[in-house]
Structure formats: C-alpha cells, structure tokens
Amino acid sequence: MAGGYQEFDDWSEAQETRKLPPSRSRPEPPRGPVVNAGRLWAGGVATAVVAALIGLVGLLIVRVLLQIPYLAPINSGPVGDSRTILLCTLAAVAALAATGLAHVLLLSTPSPMAYFGWIAGLLTAVAAVLPLLNSDTWTVRIATAVIHLVIGLAIISLVTSASLSSSAR
Numbered sequence: 001m002a003g004g005y006q007e008f009d010d011w012s013e014a015q016e017t018r019k020l021p022p023s024r025s026r027p028e029p030p031r032g033p034v035v036n037a038g039r040l041w042a043g044g045v046a047t048a049v050v051a052a053l054i055g056l057v058g059l060l061i062v063r064v065l066l067q068i069p070y071l072a073p074i075n076s077g078p079v080g081d082s083r084t085i086l087l088c089t090l091a092a093v094a095a096l097a098a099t100g101l102a103h104v105l106l107l108s109t110p111s112p113m114a115y116f117g118w119i120a121g122l123l124t125a126v127a128a129v130l131p132l133l134n135s136d137t138w139t140v141r142i143a144t145a146v147i148h149l150v151i152g153l154a155i156i157s158l159v160t161s162a163s164l165s166s167s168a169r
Contacts, residue, residue, distance in 0.1 A: 033106055033107060033112075033167060033168070034167065034168045035103065035106045035107060035166055035167045036166040036167070037103065037166075039162070039165065039166040040099065040102070040103055040106075040162055040163060040166035040167075041099060041103075042162075043099070043158065043159070043161070043162025043163075043165070043166065044095060044096055044098070044099025044100075044102075044159065044162060045096070046158070046162075047095040047098070047099065047154075047155055047158040047159055047162065048091075048092035048093075048095035048096050048099075049092070050095070050154055050158060051091035051092055051094060051095040051151050051154060051155055052088040052089070052091050052092040053088075054091065054147075054150055054151050054154055055084075055087045055088045055090075055091040055147060055151055056079075056084070056087075056088055058143075058146070058147035058150060058151075059071065059079070059080060059084055059087065059147070060078060060079070062143040062147070063078055063079075063080060064078050066139075066143070068139045068140060068143050069140065070140055070143050070144065071083040071084055071087065072084075087147075091151045091155075094127075094151070094152075094155060095155045095158075095159065098116075098120055098155050098156070098159045099159055099162070101116060101119060101120070102116050102159050102160075102162075102163045103163075106163060106167050112163070112167075113160055113163060113164065116156075116159070116160065116163065117156065117160065120152070120155065120156045120159070121152075121156060123152070124148070124149065124152025124153065124155075124156065127148040127149075127151075127152055128145045128146075128148045128149040128152065129145065131144035131145045131148065132145055
C-alpha cells in the first residue's frame with residue numbers, strides 16, 4: 001500500500017472488493033399472496049348492487065305475481081314500505097361484508113376460498129332458516145327464506161369469482 005491507496009494486481013480484484021454482500025445487493029420481494037384490492041372491491045361493490053336488486057326483484061315477484069303480503073300489506077303497493085329499502089340495503093351490506101371477509105381470508109389463510117365458502121354458506125343457511133321461526137304466515141316465512149337464500153347464493157358465487165380473479169397465489 002503506497003500513499004494511502006491500496007494497489008490491486010488486476011481490474012477484477014478491484015471490482016470484487018467493491019461488491020456488496022449478496023444479502024444487501026437487492027431486496028427480495030415479499031412472499032405471500034398477492035391480491036389486487038381494487039379489482040376485488042370493485043367486484044364487491046358490483047355484487048352489492050346485484051344483491052340489492054335480487055332483493056327488490058324477489059320482493060316484486062312475491063308481492064305482485066304471488067300476491068303474498070311480504071314486508072307490508074298488499075294494499076301498500078307493489079314495492080311495499082320502508083322495509084323494502086331495509087331488505088335491499090342489508091343485502092348490499094352483506095355483499096360488502098362478504099368481500100371484506102374474502103379479502104382477509106385471501107391475505108391470511110391457506111385455501112381461503114374453501115373457508116370463505118363454508119363461512120358464507122353457513123351464514124346463508126342461518127339467514128334462510130331464521131325467517132321460518134317467526135310468527136308470520138307460512139307463505140311469508142317461506143318467501144322470506146327463499147329470497148334470503150337466493151341473495152346469499154348470489155353473494156357467494158360473485159364474491160368467490162371476484163376473489164379468484166383478483167388474487168395470484
């Protein structure tokens with residue numbers, strides 16, 4: 001070493017000393033599931049619209065075609081009363097909650113869609129069976145159960161589809 005500088009025999013030896021250790025040369029990308037959250041939640045919002053519309057169409061079929069006093073007396077018109085808005089709003093909220101559940105499961109569990117299917121399927125079963133326990137007429141109870149079942153099945157299929165198309169495992 002002359003004059004404070006280290007001398008090298010050849011160019012490659014000089015280059016070797018300048019290299020960073022392999023662990024510091026380039027950060028590794030994070031490992032784990034990759035979820036396109038924008039795509040998932042866009043599908044969730046679309047599912048919420050579909051679920052609300054299923055509630056409305058189901059109500060119209062029951063009230064107009066079948067003449068069952070679902071959610072209001074028949075003489076209150078084809079759309080019923082404020083409980084119709086509640087049905088459609090709760091269907092949309094259920095779709096958004098299902099999207100949130102799917103998002104959490106995609107990020108945290110193995111086989112997330114298997115767990116999602118079981119959780120959402122069991123919640124749909126509860127939503128379909130609970131109306132059978134109230135004191136309305138049997139026609140209203142069955143109509144409510146069927147509408148809840150169709151809403152739940154639509155949410156399960158659409159959120160599953162959105163989840164699968166927005167994730168890469």
